[in-house]
Amino acid sequence: MTRTQSWIVAVSALTIATLLTAILAGWFYLGPTLAARYLAYDFDLIAASGTIGDSFGPLNALFAAFGFLAVMVTLIIQGFSIRNQQKEIGRAQADLHRQRFESSFFQLLDLMRQVRAEIVYTTTTKTKNGRLVGGRALKGAYEDAKHLLIRETPIDRKLSKTEIAKLYKGHIHIRSEDGLGPYFRLIYTILRRIHQDSVLTEEEKVQYGNLLRGQLGSPEVALLVLNGLTKDSRDLSEYLNRFRIPRYLPDSSVRRSVKEFYTPTAFEPRGD
Incomplete structure (x- = not known):
């Protein structure tokens, strides 16, 4: 009482x-x-x-x-x-839900790391054997994407969203569709679950978003942002904006090419 x-x-x-x-x-x-x-x-x-x-x-x-x-x-x-x-x-029910969400979240992170370790990519640059696995595969794909955008960008204008998406799908994603596809869909699922959860507070959602971002290196962020421009990614770009994933893009041709297709706040620090 x-x-x-x-x-x-x-x-x-x-x-x-x-x-x-x-x-x-x-x-x-x-x-x-x-x-x-x-x-x-x-x-x-x-x-x-x-x-x-x-x-x-x-x-x-x-x-x-x-x-x-x-x-x-x-x-x-x-x-x-x-x-x-x-x-x-x-x-009590909300606390139980939070415990279950936290448990499933970290299980998904473990699964994400497993899927990442199995990604195979055949690069077009000069590397040993040209076949890369895991984190090196992501780095190789990112390097190819940088060179591709530099090479294909006209002198008098910027590439459109459709053009960037087509270049990425036809030259990068296709080289590792069996690896990059499931990996990005898993990241999409995690972001969507955080965003749509009706029990978590905004602060808790930001914290989970930060935990996921902490698992992504610069090459992964760049490829993820490029993938978000394709039609197959559905509303992935909205979740990337929501959790400010593009903020971690390194200063490269990728960042310069995609910056206008994401919200300005996605590139700003949150202060969290």
Whole structure:
């Protein structure tokens, strides 16, 4: 029971007790006087006793009123108690949801690292064997993307969103579609789950977004931002804006090419 409810109970009980005491004291004080007054008259004793009995009518009404008041106070207190119980249940359910979300979140991060380790990419630059795996595959794809954008960007204008997406899909993503595809879809799933969760606070969502960003290196951020421009990525770009992933793009041809296709705030520090 909260302090407010305790005050309500105390005040109500004190009020009822005070009124009942006053009424009973008055009745006991005036009772003999009334009895002597009515019985002193020269008429039938039964009739006089009936008159005295009738005087209890108002007292009965008062007791009935106080009884009703007591019932109302009890119902109000029970209402407070039920609401508090519901709040406690709601908080317990929210805490349980947070625990489950945290557990599934870190499981997805583990799965993300496993998928990343299995990515294979055949680079077009001069590297040993030209076949890269894991983090080196992502770095190789990023280097190819930088050179590709530099080579294909016209002198007199910037590439459009559609042109960048087509270059990325036709020259980078296609070289590791079986690896980059599942990897980016997994990142998309994590971001979407954080964004759509109805229990997490905004601060908690930002913290989870930061944890995910901490798992991404600069090459991954660059490829992820390029992938966000393609039609197949659905609303990935919205989540990248939401969690300010483009902010971690290194200063390169990729950043210069895609900057106008993401919101300005996506490149700004959040202060978190």
